[in-house]
Amino acid sequence: MAQILRQTFRASDLVARLGGDEFVILAPEASLSSITILTARLQHNVQAYNAQQGHWYTLALSVGSAVYDPTAPRSIEELLAQADTAMYAQKHGKGR
Numbered sequence: 001m002a003q004i005l006r007q008t009f010r011a012s013d014l015v016a017r018l019g020g021d022e023f024v025i026l027a028p029e030a031s032l033s034s035i036t037i038l039t040a041r042l043q044h045n046v047q048a049y050n051a052q053q054g055h056w057y058t059l060a061l062s063v064g065s066a067v068y069d070p071t072a073p074r075s076i077e078e079l080l081a082q083a084d085t086a087m088y089a090q091k092h093g094k095g096r
Contacts, residue, residue, distance in 0.1 A: 001059065004049055008042045024080065035065045062091035 005015050005023065014026040027038065046059050064087025066079040074082075 004042070004045045004059075008045050009038065024083070030067075032067055035067065039063050039065070062087050064088070064090060 001023070005025070009015055009025055009027065012028060013030075014028075016024050016026075018024055025038075027035070030038065042061070042063065046061055049055075050058050064083040064085065066082040066086070068074070068079060
């Protein structure tokens with residue numbers, strides 16, 4: 001997964017593992033439309049990995065995002081909670 005994350009995100013993005021199978025990406029200067037592009041690129045890279053021969057497992061992912069709005073500041077904890085809620089909604093078929 002680390003290799004897929006490296007090839008998906010920019011050098012300026014911060015990729016961190018929260019624990020277990022949870023990762024967070026801080027993408028400075030990313031707009032809502034660029035988050036959509038980054039998410040699509042990540043999904044494509046995971047699918048490409050899964051299409052390769054020789055793996056005894058298949059990678060799957062669920063994605064949630066939050067965008068920082070300087071006109072309505074929120075803490076990093078609030079942003080992570082929003083992204084986590086969006087991820088679980090997507091995972092259970094209720095999100096985008």
